[in-house]
Amino acid sequence: MFRRLETGARGRVTVNVDGRPVEMEEGANLAAALLEAGFSPFRTTPASGAPREPYCMMGVCFDCLAIVDNVPNRQTCLERVRAGMTVEIQDGAAAVAKAEEEL
Amino acid sequence: MSDANCVDLAIVGSGPVGMAAAIAARRHGLKVAVVDEQPAPGGQIYRDVETADAGRGAILGADYVAGRSLAEAFRESGASYYPSATVWRLASDGLSWSAPAGGGEIAAERILVAGGAMERPFPVKGWTLPGVMTAGAAQILLKSEGVVADDAVFIGCGPLLALVACQYLNAGVRIRAILDTTPPQNRMAALPHLPRALAAPGMLAKGVGMLARIAASPVAVSRRVESVELMGEGHLAAVRWRDPQGSHEIETERAFLHQGIIPNLNMTMAAGCRHVWDERQLAFRPETDVFGRTSLAWLLSAGDGAGIAGAKTAALSGEIAAHAVAYDLERLDTPSFEAATRLPLNARRRELALRPFLDALYRPAQGMRVPEDDDVVVCRCEEVRRGEIARAVAEGCPGPNQLKSFTRAGMGPCQGRLCGHTVVETIAALTGAAPEAVGYYRSRMPVKPVTVGEIAGLSFENNLREKSHG
Numbered sequence: 001m002f003r004r005l006e007t008g009a010r011g012r013v014t015v016n017v018d019g020r021p022v023e024m025e026e027g028a029n030l031a032a033a034l035l036e037a038g039f040s041p042f043r044t045t046p047a048s049g050a051p052r053e054p055y056c057m058m059g060v061c062f063d064c065l066a067i068v069d070n071v072p073n074r075q076t077c078l079e080r081v082r083a084g085m086t087v088e089i090q091d092g093a094a095a096v097a098k099a100e101e102e103l
Numbered sequence: 104m105s106d107a108n109c110v111d112l113a114i115v116g117s118g119p120v121g122m123a124a125a126i127a128a129r130r131h132g133l134k135v136a137v138v139d140e141q142p143a144p145g146g147q148i149y150r151d152v153e154t155a156d157a158g159r160g161a162i163l164g165a166d167y168v169a170g171r172s173l174a175e176a177f178r179e180s181g182a183s184y185y186p187s188a189t190v191w192r193l194a195s196d197g198l199s200w201s202a203p204a205g206g207g208e209i210a211a212e213r214i215l216v217a218g219g220a221m222e223r224p225f226p227v228k229g230w231t232l233p234g235v236m237t238a239g240a241a242q243i244l245l246k247s248e249g250v251v252a253d254d255a256v257f258i259g260c261g262p263l264l265a266l267v268a269c270q271y272l273n274a275g276v277r278i279r280a281i282l283d284t285t286p287p288q289n290r291m292a293a294l295p296h297l298p299r300a301l302a303a304p305g306m307l308a309k310g311v312g313m314l315a316r317i318a319a320s321p322v323a324v325s326r327r328v329e330s331v332e333l334m335g336e337g338h339l340a341a342v343r344w345r346d347p348q349g350s351h352e353i354e355t356e357r358a359f360l361h362q363g364i365i366p367n368l369n370m371t372m373a374a375g376c377r378h379v380w381d382e383r384q385l386a387f388r389p390e391t392d393v394f395g396r397t398s399l400a401w402l403l404s405a406g407d408g409a410g411i412a413g414a415k416t417a418a419l420s421g422e423i424a425a426h427a428v429a430y431d432l433e434r435l436d437t438p439s440f441e442a443a444t445r446l447p448l449n450a451r452r453r454e455l456a457l458r459p460f461l462d463a464l465y466r467p468a469q470g471m472r473v474p475e476d477d478d479v480v481v482c483r484c485e486e487v488r489r490g491e492i493a494r495a496v497a498e499g500c501p502g503p504n505q506l507k508s509f510t511r512a513g514m515g516p517c518q519g520r521l522c523g524h525t526v527v528e529t530i531a532a533l534t535g536a537a538p539e540a541v542g543y544y545r546s547r548m549p550v551k552p553v554t555v556g557e558i559a560g561l562s563f564e565n566n567l568r569e570k571s572h573g
Contacts, residue, residue, distance in 0.1 A: 001356075005249040005274055006158060032248040040338065041233050047486040051337050053233035055483075055521075057240035058147050059140050060221050060367065062484065062516040063231075073516070073552065074203075077243075078187070080142060 002035045013083035030079035031057060031064045034087065041089065042066045042076065049093030066090050109210045110134040110183070112428050113198055115190050115370060116217035118146020119170070119414045120406030120421035122177035124215055127425035127443075131434050135182035136209050138200050140551075142187045144174045146219050147239065148414040151247040159249055162273045164266075166309075166414070167246070173418065185209075191549035191557070193374055195401045201557050213401055213428045216371050216389075217421060220364040220407035223386075223467065224525045225259065226474045229333030230360065231483050238267045238361035251276045255357035256342050258331055260285035261465045264361040265313045272320050279355050281317065281324045282331065282344050284362065286468045296460035303457035325351070330470065333358055362467035366408045369518055372546035374402050380539035383462045384411055385472070386524060387543050393448070395424035396431075403428065412458055419451040473528045481529065482522040484515020489529065496533045503527060503544045516552055519544040 010025040017039055024033040031054045034042065041051030043065045054064035057077050067088040068074035072095075076087070112128050114121045117139040128135045137144075145152045149170025160168045178184075185200060185207075192199040197210040222237045229235065238257060244250040245267075256279045257268050264281075271278055300307055317324065325346055332343040343352040365386040372378065376397035377390045388410040389397050395405035405424040406417035423444055430440040474481065477490030487510045495509035503519075503526050506512050512526055513519035519526075523544050531538045549558070 002244070002250050002252045005162075005251060008249075029244075029247050032244050032250045035244070036248075036250055045484075045486060050231065050486065051233050052231065053236070054240060055231075055236050056222065057236065057243040058221065060517060060520045065516070071203075078140060078142075078189075079203075 016086040031077040043090035046092035113211035117144040119418040120217035123418040123421035124425040125182040127422040129180040131429035138185040218367040218408040225360040234339030238359040252357040254279040259361040293463035300460035394427035482512035485511040487512040
């Protein structure tokens with residue numbers, strides 16, 4: 001489990017994470033706040049449905065992708081926590097299956 | 104395009120290179136824009152240095168805190184600064200950037216790519232499992248948020264692995280074990296470079312201090328680790344490794360991997376300047392002159408993105424590149440240019456004295472870079488395993504670009520960043536060709552994924568300019 005060494009001076013806001021309210025520090029790195037909240041996995045792969053979590057934390061690996069405010073493929077390691085934000089797991093394999101069904 | 108978006112020098116990245124270059128270029132009166140993906144200046148090395156309090160500074164150390172004065176000078180330099188903006192196109196006329204709230208374009212006479220480094224891929228069994236991240240990622244969590252994980256296993260080789268372990272010890276965070284994959288023969292190979300390294304100011308002592316700190320701690324260190332396997336169903340549960348004493352296994356939910364850093368190449372590759380294989384650093388890098396000029400007249404590259412040399416060297420290289428741009432744009436005459444570059448060139452020469460020693464001492468093991476087990480995932484995005492690459496090569500696939508059509512390796516959202524060097528070295532090992540001859544993925548614009556809307560939003564004026572160039 002990830003934990004925070006010290007509680008920051010920043011205000012706390014509520015973020016909706018997969019349908020449940022989670023308190024986070026406003027302006028915190030979103031991927032870090034999600035790891036701290038135990039959000040796992042962040043996404044599943046389109047190829048095999050394998051679960052993924054942040055790997056690089058610097059914007060190169062794209063394993064921290066999630067659906068943020070209804071927009072898919074957001075790199076959560078490059079986002080900051082804002083009040084009222086929603087975050088959902090990005091289910092890659094399910095999205096591919098759904099698109100195939102629609103075809 | 105409005106006047107505000109036309110500059111002499113556009114800089115991609117606000118790490119030590121970008122900040123130092125902006126400061127120096129502004130001193131010569133150049134109009135400068137700095138675009139960076141992160142919300143605050145500092146790059147990865149000085150990440151969130153402006154907001155880190157004294158407590159975090161004490162954990163991270165003096166070299167990190169030193170970035171604060173550079174960030175202050177950068178803020179006061181008068182350069183236009185675009186944070187949280189991802190550059191996805193660069194060309195002789197300028198660059199395009201995108202952000203969640205929209206994007207824009209900047210016309211520039213010269214572009215300096217200061218994209219820094221990324222960690223070398225660590226393709227071992229299970230490296231895609233949740234619970235596994237790079238040591239650099241763990242350090243970013245500590246730097247920017249003070250977020251840490253107890254009982255993690257640190258695996259790999261290189262100064263950063265030792266540094267992050269020391270920072271964890273400073274913070275009082277428990278470390279389960281350190282598995283050192285540094286090949287034992289590296290010591291002999293590094294020895295001839297030691298006399299020159301001793302001339303490098305302070306750095307060697309810092310390294311020795313870190314190793315002593317770890318040795319004096321209660322953390323279990325396993326050396327000469329020959330193979331590593333990360334195990335778990337859906338999440339990391341255990342690490343298994345082999346060393347001269349035999350096979351071992353420990354339970355853990357977190358593992359931090361690291362085996363050196365490599366230039367972040369996609370930007371310079373997509374721009375199309377010439378790149379060379381650096382055998383000492385086992386990586387491609389853009390070919391540059393001592394001032395950072397690439398094979399393209401409008402493009403410069405400096406710092407770790409042009410070859411790994413560390414943060415202090417990076418700031419010096421950024422300053423030198425800015426002087427070169429001022430000279431090339433005729434804002435500096437030859438004597439002033441020579442006077443401006445003399446000190447930073449000399450200082451950089453001193454800093455670089457340590458590099459051949461470090462490169463030899465921490466040269467990552469072949470077995471950790473080039474997987475032999477067919478089951479190991481090489482391309483994380485498209486989940487292409489080593490076996491599929493070997494089959495494609497056996498069927499006649501001649502190189503990384505053709506491998507994309509054979510296997511989809513390199514075609515996922517990371518655009519080959521996390522598999523490029525593994526693919527090059529794997530093909531080289533399978534065919535007996537030199538990495539230089541194998542070549543790298545051909546990167547193209549957009550350098551980062553963008554929406555079709557953003558591409559359609561390119562200004563008409565700029566499209567015309569591109570046509571008139573072509």
